[in-house]
Amino acid sequence: MRRNTKWLIGLGVIVVLFVGIFGISKFASGGSANNKVKTVTIGVAPGPYGEMATNVIGPLLKDKGFQVKTKEFNDYVQPNKALNSGEIDANLFQHTAYLKTFSKANHLKLTAIGKTPTLGMGIYSKKVKSINDLKAGSSISIANDPSNLARSLLLLADNHLITLKKGINVATASLGDIASNPKHLKFKTLDAAQLPQSQSNVTAALIPGNFSWNAKLKPSSALVLENLKPEYQEVFVVESSKKNSKFAKAVKSVLNSSKFKKAIAHSKFKDFQQPNTWK
Structure with a gap:
């Protein structure tokens, strides 16, 4: 009995040590697989919206499990084509009127899922x-x-x-x-x-x-x-087939949140025209 007891105690110590080490390892690597942050790429054009995506939208999306990267394009053509081909996950550079006109002319299936503050012409x-x-x-x-x-x-x-x-x-x-x-x-x-x-x-x-x-x-x-009329306010765009994805839902939640509005109010974008959806 004593030998069995000692063996069981020894086994218990080994199990405790194993669990402890494994737990520390998981903690050090950022937690379980369920808490991993997914990197997403947002296409932008020269201007303020790349900064807005990185400095305002990005931190709020990280809280929802998404790490934002931006890819800058030098024209108004490539961001939509890159999104349609799957090269990027979303874009933020255009208004609704342009999105509709360009998508129709180029047979693209893209959908606006939310608006951001906009600097007008x-x-x-x-x-x-x-x-x-x-x-x-x-x-x-x-x-x-x-x-x-x-x-x-x-x-x-x-x-x-x-x-x-x-x-x-x-x-x-x-x-x-x-x-x-x-x-x-x-x-x-x-x-x-x-x-x-x-x-x-x-x-x-x-x-x-x-x-x-x-x-x-x-x-x-x-x-x-x-x-700006509503159709000329800046929109966040994804592929139409992904408009109900976890990422799209996270973006919608962020853009409609009080945290986003507060962050804008205390940023360099505070004087931009607010989306009509905020009123």
């Missing part, structure tokens, strides 16, 4: 101090992609610089849809990324928020900033 100039200082024949640079071109024309129309034809689809408006141009403004269409640099060669430039931010232009220096 602005009219910037190195040559005049007020929108009223634009003279007859002034040169104006605007984006050449369909969605931002339409936004540019709407911003000009809202400020009574042009009028647009009645009955047009304002989401796809083009230069041919201008009804009147009383100041005979001369328009120069460029890739959106070139607009900040174009200020030296034109009287004024209409620059989307992504690129004005990247060029370190202060929104307060704009002659005019657009009041």
Whole structure:
């Protein structure tokens, strides 16, 4: 009996030591497999949304089991194509109007799952101090992609610089849809990324928020900033087939959380226009 008792005690000590060492090993490696953090890649364009994804959305998603990495693209074309091909897990660089137009034209199946605060398009100039200082024949640079071109024309129309034809689809408006141009403004269409640099060669430039931010232009220096309609507010996008995935649900939860709103309010993005869904 004594030998059996000693054997059992010895076995018990070994088991306790094994469990203890195994537990410490698990703790040191970050816990059980169920608590592992999954790395996800979010595609962004030059501008504020890469910073927002990394510094605001990222920490909140980590609490839900996702480590955020960003991949920057230098145009508005590749982020959607990369997402559709599975190269990245999501993107944050565009508004709903562009997403719909681009997806339809390129037969992509992408879905917006939430909105973020957005820096709107602005009219910037190195040559005049007020929108009223634009003279007859002034040169104006605007984006050449369909969605931002339409936004540019709407911003000009809202400020009574042009009028647009009645009955047009304002989401796809083009230069041919201008009804009147009383100041005979001369328009120069460029890739959106070139607009900040174009200020030296034109009287004024209409620059989307992504690129004005990247060029370190202060929104307060704009002659005019657009009041964004819901379809021009920034959206977080995933593949349509994954809109109900664990990752997508985590993103939705974060974007609608009070923690996200509070983090934005105490960040460099505090002056961005809030999503209409927050009101």
